[in-house]
Amino acid sequence: MATWGLILETTVGLGERKHTEAYVMAHVEGGRQMALAELERRARAYTPEHPRSPKRRRLFRDGDGFLLVVDGAWQSHATRFSAVELLDDTDRPTPAERVSDEPVAAEALAAATPELPPPSVAVERDEDGVPVKPAWLGRTDLP
Numbered sequence: 001m002a003t004w005g006l007i008l009e010t011t012v013g014l015g016e017r018k019h020t021e022a023y024v025m026a027h028v029e030g031g032r033q034m035a036l037a038e039l040e041r042r043a044r045a046y047t048p049e050h051p052r053s054p055k056r057r058r059l060f061r062d063g064d065g066f067l068l069v070v071d072g073a074w075q076s077h078a079t080r081f082s083a084v085e086l087l088d089d090t091d092r093p094t095p096a097e098r099v100s101d102e103p104v105a106a107e108a109l110a111a112a113t114p115e116l117p118p119p120s121v122a123v124e125r126d127e128d129g130v131p132v133k134p135a136w137l138g139r140t141d142l143p
Contacts, residue, residue: 005024006025006042008079026042043059
């Protein structure tokens, strides 16, 4: 099953510092049509930062994407939305290797689960109700 990246390319900055940046809005698992449907939903709901006082908004479909053109009082701003297939990702977690087909014993799962304090233990909190000491502080099972 393919993984599709929903990409937003927009102009940011003002004056001489204006440039285009690309953002990955989301990933969609499935077919191309499903990715395009989600991309269209997001393109229709998107409100760009510029122009501040939009006069006209036009959404165009182009192949595997959309182009949103918003006319302002002084100039137009464009945002491109693309659905592209993810081929490689250096930050994608590696799938866990399955050593055998035997089910994992409950004792092994319990041993791998970190010990958390029981909910009845009083936790010191500040005036906003936030714990003073985070629950993860001091855990040895975290990287």
